[in-house]
Amino acid sequence: MLFPDREALPSQGFHQICKMKMFSVAHKTVFVVDHCPYMAESSRQQVECDVLTKSRAQGVIPLAPVSKSLWTCAVECSMEYCRILYDVYPKDKLVNYIVSDSEFHILNSWRREDQSTHELMSALAAVGPPNPREDPECCSILHGLVAAVESLCKITELQHEKRIALMDTADRVANRGRIICLTNAKSDTHVRMLEDCIQETIIEQNKLAAGSDRLMAIQQCELVLVHIYPQGEDTLVSDRPKKEISPLLTSEVHSVRAGRHLATKLNILVQQHFDLASTTITNIPMKPTLNVCEQEEQHANTSANYDVELLHHRDAHLEFFKSGDLHMAGTSTRENGLKETVTLKWCTPRTNSIELHYCTGAYRISPTDVNSRPSSCLTNFLLNGRSVLLEQPRKSGSKVISHMLSSHGGEIFLHVLNSNRSTLEDPPSISEGCGGRVTDYRITDFGEFMRENRLTPVSESSHDPSGKLPAERAKAQLERHTRYWPMIISQTTIFNMQAVVPLANLIVKETLTDEDVLTCQKTVYNLVDMERKNDPLPISTVGSRGKGPKRDEQYRIMWNELETLVKTHAGATDRHQRVLDCIIACRSKPPEEEDRKKRGRKREEREDRTEKNGSKETDDKSWQDSERLKGLMDKDEQESEVIKDSPDSPEPLNKKPRLTSEEIQPPERTKGPVSLLTMWSNRITAVNSRKHQEFFGRASSVNSKFELYQHLKDENGMDVHENGKATR
Known part of the structure; x- marks a missing residue:
């Protein structure tokens, strides 16, 4: 077996080989959230607090709706980003959270014990909301961006382990990261100023890291700047796709309205940054089938089906991508139009939890809306030790179960079930073909192909003049x-x-x-x-x-x-x-x-028609000729009957007595089949003979001479001479 080169390796296999040497951009993520006074401005998206309108007693004044500030929207959406990241990647994907106002505040470190939403929420509670009375001139997002670049230069525990494992080639351990900045920018010029500041800071920090063992130079940095502005206002910053500022820095700008639009944008970004995919579980029976929600006890006689969207690594849909059956799995585009979700249908769970299924992969999941009642009921149901099979919704054909939801050690996984022939079974015979359908493989030619391409041991020094091994x-x-x-x-x-x-x-x-x-x-x-x-x-x-x-x-x-x-x-x-x-x-x-x-x-084409209809035409030819001749004879008989005045009337002068069928039939009829040409010629002769009275002299002449006008003298008393003149 030859060791494959980089071009011959699949992308996944090559990255597995290089995993010991470098880290992707997704290894480090730094959140920089603006804490300046203008972030205390209202997002102008109202939230209803009093939803019990029907059960409210008379005389009670309803609560007025409230709206969140830009700071609150930024914190909630960034925490949701971190929650999804920690659910799917609990170990090797790290987040460093920084708050920037008149100075920067680092809320956690790269250590694994600090990587949790509980730690971040506790630190954010200590920071508190922005102070609207603070001097805006003293506050700037630049403090947090400079601190973010410095944080990317710090070595994480995983990077330290790889550097120790590669003592002689420690420089092969790459250092790359991403900075996500949530702020309210002034204009496009302000955005370019922030990018220039980050570029200069990276160059300065790389110079410091070159002479330090505790810092690492940055090989690549991605800046994702999210401009947040209140609803109802026009944005002052335009969107811009990913652009390379320098070999060390790439930047992209997103201008988003605060509220649900910001939450949707960060949900899309987390899928793009960490190669995630979406699966929507449909037709989930809540009550009374599952008996997992206490809220459903009041409605035990009713049952409703719900949908729950889950995020996971995209490799869970790898078989769909390979086979091209993604559309058959119920792929649909969500409201944002940028990401798709694969729809899988809920199957009634089996009670036997000991039953094993042949799985080709297991991937952690994270609910998109973790606080909704359907998501909570589903996660509680799975954490209680139950497993759920998922099938592909198809309009026709048999049911195909492709995935399974189950929990292990308090974490929920989406298992990919093998829907094809299992590799644990006996391989099919090549005479059967793939699936038992294809049987005409070129087996003999393939054996000859293997003989022509056999590998034999040979010395490395024996190579052709072209220099190839x-x-x-x-x-x-x-x-x-x-x-x-x-x-x-x-x-x-x-x-x-x-x-x-x-x-x-x-x-x-x-x-x-x-x-x-x-x-x-x-x-x-x-x-x-x-x-x-x-x-x-x-x-x-x-x-x-x-x-x-x-x-x-x-x-x-x-x-x-x-x-x-x-x-x-x-x-x-x-x-x-x-x-x-x-x-x-x-x-x-x-x-x-x-x-x-x-x-x-x-x-x-003529030969094909002849081969197809040859026997039939041979059998029917004589029958068709006989029927045609019989029809002609019947027609002639009807004509002769019409001409006669009565049964005793003599034949007309221009009508010859009708010939019988024996006279028409040729003598060869008794010997075998007669051709159509012969029958047609006989018929024409017979018809022509009846059109005039036969010339009497043809049969009564003597010595080929016949006397004309024999009865003229007797009838008229005239003598007829040879010149045709009559005399008395």
Whole structure:
């Protein structure tokens, strides 16, 4: 097994190797919250305190609504950010909280015991709200930003452990972090001034850290500046996406209204910063099914379904992303339109808690709205030792259970269940195919492919003049052989043709000789000759009706696949390109060739119709001819009956006595089938013979002479001479 290089490794595997050397930006997060007097201004989002309007006694004055200050909104939203972070990453993601007014106040350190919302809330309670009577000139957010840069230079416990483990290469331990600043900026110019101040501070601190063992230089810093302004006012600061200020600093600006808009923005930022995803659990029965909420005891006869949104690491949806079935899992966009949530349906929990499920991953979860009653009921239900299976909502098909919620050691995890074949089971036979459906794998060709790419022990010193090691040459050869290699017989045509074998074996070579190019060109010419002769191709008819595609369509498929194979190697050398040019030149046919193809296509269609209806036409031909002749005879009989005045009336002069069917039928009728032409000729002769009275002299002449006007003298008393003149 060759050790893979960085390009060949998946991103996840490469980061696992580099985890011992560097830390991501998400390792350190510094919150800088503005504590200046203008932060005491009202957010102008009213909060109703008196919600019991129906049960209020008469004469009681309702409580007036209140509104939170900008400071309160900033603290609540930042604490929610920290809560989600601590729920999902309780150890390796750290937060340092700084308050800035006339000076900076560091509320906690990078130590693990200080990383909790309880510690931060206690410290914030000691700080108190901003003093609106304080001199604004003495207060500035710059004090907190300078302290934030200094805090990023401090070494955390995890960084210290890695530096000790890499004593000789301690400089490989990177130091990166993020600063989130919540303030009320004056203008875009004020924002640029803050960015310049941070940039200068980073340069100064890196100089100090270069000569100190207790500090680390900053390799990368991300500044996220959130401008907060009251509702109903116009913002003085414009939004700006992430921008690189210098190789050490990147900055982005968000202008957000205070209140629920600020909470939504920080919820989105925490997902972006820590690679989180959202899952919404739907159809959660609250009461009486679960029996977890005391509030539902009053409504025991009713039951309602609720939805709870959970945040977790995005790897819990990795199978959806890989398979492309994210839309089948009920993906929907939330109101903010920037983040999506995957909807999973609640399944009735099983009572057997000992039952084990095959899981491929377990990820900590954090409710989005932790104080809501549905979230509280769900978390209490899970912390009591119950497990909940989650299924993908589908419009049709069988139920697919993909996830499970369960608690371990007082923490709730979202488990990813394997919905495919388990790796713990016996592997399927290759003759069965994947899932028992695909059975026409190229097993013989794959065995030949393995023999051609076997690795054998070889000395490192034995390498070709190009300077490549044997392992590199082996990987390069494997890459060339697998650029185009269909796995299923029904998905390829050229690899099922013996005539294409010489070209397929030569085109994968790293270099071609002139003899190789000539062999490939001969192969192409042979294919052209096969197409000219209209030879059949081994086209698979699996999944198609009838005989499959027409002959010209078969060759079109073959040429397309051959061109695809050669194109994958055409850029290697000029000789590879010559093979491709030969194929392209042979595919372009002259107009007379296209006409010949059209004629051949019509001939094939006629042959297909003949093969399909041949037996039926043979059986019905004689019956159709007989019926047609019988109809003609009946028609003639009806005409003769119409002409007659009575049964005793003589035949008219211009009507010959009707011929019988025996007279019409030729003598060959008794010997075998009669052709339609013979029957039609006999019928025409019979019809023409009845159109006039037969010339009497044709049958009564003597010595081919017949006397004209025999009865004229007797009837009129005149003599008739030969010149036709009559005399008395």
